Structures are given as C-alpha cells and as structure tokens.
Amino acid sequence: MTETLGFDTRAVHAGSAPDPATGARQVPIYQTTAYVFRDADQAARLFGLQEVGYIYSRLTNPTISALQARVADLEGGAGAVCCSSGHAAQIMALFPLMAPGKNIVVSTRLYGGTVTQFSQTIKRFGWSAKFVDLDDLEAVRGAIDDNTQAIFCESISNPGGYLTDIPAIAAIADAAGLPLIVDNTLATPYLCRPIEMGATLVVHSLTKYMTGNGTVTGGAVVDSGRFDWSASGRFPSLSEPEPAYHGLKFQEALGPMAFTFHGIAIGLRDLGMTMNPQGAHYTLLGIETLGLRMPKHVANAQKIAEWLETDPRVSSVSYGGLASSPRAEVAARVYPKGAGALFTFSLTGGYDAAVKLVDNLKLFSHVANLGDARSLAIHSASTTHSQLTDAQKIAAGAGPDVVRLSIGIEDADDLIADLDQALAAASD
Structure with missing residues (x-):
C-alpha cells in the first residue's frame, strides 16, 4: 500500500x-x-x-x-x-x-x-x-x-x-x-x-x-x-x-x-x-477506526488532566500535554498530535486516598488494562507494579499515592464528574 x-x-x-x-x-x-x-x-x-x-x-x-x-x-x-x-x-x-x-x-x-x-x-x-x-x-x-x-x-x-x-x-x-x-x-x-x-x-x-x-x-x-x-x-x-x-x-x-x-x-x-x-x-x-478514536482519547485526556491539575485534592498530574509538564518541549517536537491518553496523578491524601478513590469510581472501570474505548483506572503500586521495589515503583512513576487513568472516548464532562465524586469520597 x-x-x-x-x-x-x-x-x-x-x-x-x-x-x-x-x-x-x-x-x-x-x-x-x-x-x-x-x-x-x-x-x-x-x-x-x-x-x-x-x-x-x-x-x-x-x-x-x-x-x-x-x-x-x-x-x-x-x-x-x-x-x-x-x-x-x-x-x-x-x-x-x-x-x-x-x-x-x-x-x-x-x-x-x-x-x-x-x-x-x-x-x-x-x-x-x-x-x-x-x-x-x-x-x-x-x-x-x-x-x-x-x-x-x-x-x-x-x-x-x-x-x-x-x-x-x-x-x-x-x-x-x-x-x-x-x-x-x-x-x-x-x-x-x-x-x-x-x-x-x-x-x-x-x-x-x-x-x-x-x-x-x-x-x-x-x-x-x-x-x-x-x-x-x-x-x-x-x-x-x-x-x-x-x-x-x-x-x-x-x-x-x-x-x-x-x-x-x-x-x-x-x-x-x-x-x-x-x-x-x-x-x-x-484499526479501521484508530484515526477516529485517538483524537477523542487525546482531547478527553487533555481536558481531564487540566481539570485535575487545578484541584486542591490532587498534588500533581503527570501528563506530557500540560503546559506545566517538564516534557512539554518534547511533546511539541516529537508528539505534535497529542501526548496520548494514559497518565497518572497523585493525591494529597497519599496511599489511602488513592485506593479509596479507585474503589469509589463508578464510570471508570477498575481493570488491569488500558487503551480501551472505556475509561479505566488502577492503583499501579498495589497491582501492575506491585512486584517492583519501592525505588523501582517511584522511578517508573507508580508511587503509593499515584492513580493511573486510561481515558476513553466517552463525554469528558461525565468522566470529570465521576472523578469529582470519587475525589470527594477519598477526601472524607
């Protein structure tokens, strides 16, 4: 071809x-x-x-x-x-x-x-x-x-x-x-x-x-x-x-x-x-719909990451598409169509808040996968990265206070609302 x-x-x-x-x-x-x-x-x-x-x-x-x-x-x-x-x-x-x-x-x-x-x-x-x-x-x-x-x-x-x-x-x-x-x-x-x-x-x-x-x-x-x-x-x-x-x-x-x-x-x-x-x-x-799906994944991830970055219950957001990201220059030069739809964020409440947030999500699915049309969430430190040492977890971006999100193609406002209520439950 x-x-x-x-x-x-x-x-x-x-x-x-x-x-x-x-x-x-x-x-x-x-x-x-x-x-x-x-x-x-x-x-x-x-x-x-x-x-x-x-x-x-x-x-x-x-x-x-x-x-x-x-x-x-x-x-x-x-x-x-x-x-x-x-x-x-x-x-x-x-x-x-x-x-x-x-x-x-x-x-x-x-x-x-x-x-x-x-x-x-x-x-x-x-x-x-x-x-x-x-x-x-x-x-x-x-x-x-x-x-x-x-x-x-x-x-x-x-x-x-x-x-x-x-x-x-x-x-x-x-x-x-x-x-x-x-x-x-x-x-x-x-x-x-x-x-x-x-x-x-x-x-x-x-x-x-x-x-x-x-x-x-x-x-x-x-x-x-x-x-x-x-x-x-x-x-x-x-x-x-x-x-x-x-x-x-x-x-x-x-x-x-x-x-x-x-x-x-x-x-x-x-x-x-x-x-x-x-x-x-x-x-x-x-693959037939890859070019239709990826822009939606990226647009949703960008909007959600920007919203999370302003929330006082969140201590940091690791997303290369943010203007504040240390990878912003690499994003613009190497990934001009977007920084993907997978990212992590850290909670001010630490490990307990991260686990509680995952347990209270309703629209996000708690699964060990990513890249789905559905939005997914997981606490990497206790699951996908649990076999690593604490130092390896931190180096990989999977510290104890970190939640990983794989953003799907739903309406971004619905996903933000779900995160908002889960953050409220995790802060109680």
Whole structure:
C-alpha cells in the first residue's frame, strides 16, 4: 500500500483486498491449522524458504498476514510479525539479537511487567538489562558496552505518560551501531512513528489502542528494514549461516525482510507465540477506526488532566500535554498530535486516598488494562507494579499515592464528574 494515501485510508485498506475465492470484502477468519500443498516440490520450496506461502498456522495464516501488512504499513516498516501478546512481542524482538552474556540498555520508565521481564525473566536466557534514565543521555552512552545488543524504550511510558525523546536516543543507538527498539503501544502510529525518527524495530501490545475494544490480546514486531545486521558481527543469527535452513544467511538472502522472515521462520517456529486468527480479525476491525478514536482519547485526556491539575485534592498530574509538564518541549517536537491518553496523578491524601478513590469510581472501570474505548483506572503500586521495589515503583512513576487513568472516548464532562465524586469520597 503506497504511503501517498492518507492514514485513515491505509488503516482501512492496507493489507486487505477482496477474497479471491469468494469476493468477501472483509478479511475472512481463516480458522484452519494447515494448508494443502500443490505438490511435493512446492512443499519443499516452502519449507526451504524458497517460496512464500502458507504451511501451518503456527507460522503463517492469511488473516494474521493481513494484520501484519496493515501494522507494518501504518508504522512505515518493511514487514511485521504478529504474535500472542505485547510481552511475547518483546521476546520476539530480542530473540534474533541476543545470546548468553549479552545485554540491552533500557529505560527506567517502563510498564511494571516489562521491568520484571527484563530484570528477572530474561536472566534465564543468560541475557541482562541495564536500566538507565533516558533523560541522561551521557548515562545512556555510558551504559553501552561490547556486549550491548540494543536500546529499548517506550514512546509514551506506562504508567506515568513519560514522553521519550526518540530522535535523541536514536542518535545514540546509531552512533553505537545498535538497533533501537521502541514500544509504541500507547502512542500508536497515529501519534508517533518511531521508524521515521530513527528506530530500528517497533513493538506493540495490539491488545490496547490498536484493537481499542478490550476483546483480545495480541502483539506485533515491526522492522524498519533499514538496519545492516551484517555490519558489525554482533548479530550472527541474522548475518551468519543458519543451520536449520542449509546455511541460509537471512540478511544476505532476504535483505530488508531478513528480520521479519527470521521472526516467522525461527521465532514463531521455535517459540510458538502464535496469534489466533480470530484475534487478528478483531484487531483489524479495531484499526479501521484508530484515526477516529485517538483524537477523542487525546482531547478527553487533555481536558481531564487540566481539570485535575487545578484541584486542591490532587498534588500533581503527570501528563506530557500540560503546559506545566517538564516534557512539554518534547511533546511539541516529537508528539505534535497529542501526548496520548494514559497518565497518572497523585493525591494529597497519599496511599489511602488513592485506593479509596479507585474503589469509589463508578464510570471508570477498575481493570488491569488500558487503551480501551472505556475509561479505566488502577492503583499501579498495589497491582501492575506491585512486584517492583519501592525505588523501582517511584522511578517508573507508580508511587503509593499515584492513580493511573486510561481515558476513553466517552463525554469528558461525565468522566470529570465521576472523578469529582470519587475525589470527594477519598477526601472524607
């Protein structure tokens, strides 16, 4: 799909065409495990990566392929691999890059589950992560060593809504010959296109704004197709002969699609983090309205954050769209369409008031999700970030007095009224 078409047009049409067998206009749900080969020669070519096609739905499926093409198109990438969740996407992104003894440099401002994944879980693979404040560019440079394989950040962080200066971090990654991986879940390609700013890979939890209706989980890894995986010798999985495919060198044979094909042919084959076709179908439907939903999400968040900032029961609001925000300059330069719709605020009454507020909300739903059409709230310190140390919670923007809001597409005045009555109850 050519990028001369507008965003909303591509959100509806990219990756899809009338079904050649039936003429069905919407992408069908191909609920099948396997696909009949034309003959033995075609089967051999498919298994040898000499022909592109469908073998088995752990690897490829037409419904999921349509979603991959659409997400890649919207992000401006060469290709994409969809998988079972956002957490799966993070492992899928790292898998071709890492080896025992290798490390990644990551932001201190990350979703709590990601902090745990990077500080604990990846150790089981022999990998490690160095957590750095990305505002300190010298610290980012200083954390890179001979075993560093990538830099990882979120475009807009969960829960604090911190806005990353992607061009600045991309410049550091480029100078070090490293890929920059950006989790673009909260911004979506509507608000931010990290590849245009120098990112190598973009990951998504499609569960959130991309689907937008809280129905399914899913993840995606989008490759820019611009990184030379053979330049430094750091990435042998992509540059050196692959034994499972008779010595095929992915970069040499597949060029800009090397990372994407590796993600399918090895990542999905061996890790098995497969998305289901019905989930892909729901996400395709959600993406069709992404360009309609995101402006409403952002406008509501802006109005509610400005209202909260003036309330004496609130000690602070962490939203990059506020004129008072320390990220205001980054917001204007990197996120001109808006600072997203997820943010936090702190209550003057501390932990007890924060918990009481969540318990008294009526229109906001108290759930462990975000990016829904419905407005959501949670006390991160006791839930999504509870596995972290107190210092890690504060660094991530999830202190004990903090409530996280995911602002939906309802009428903003109704949401403000709900917050007002909950704040009154929390102040009693």
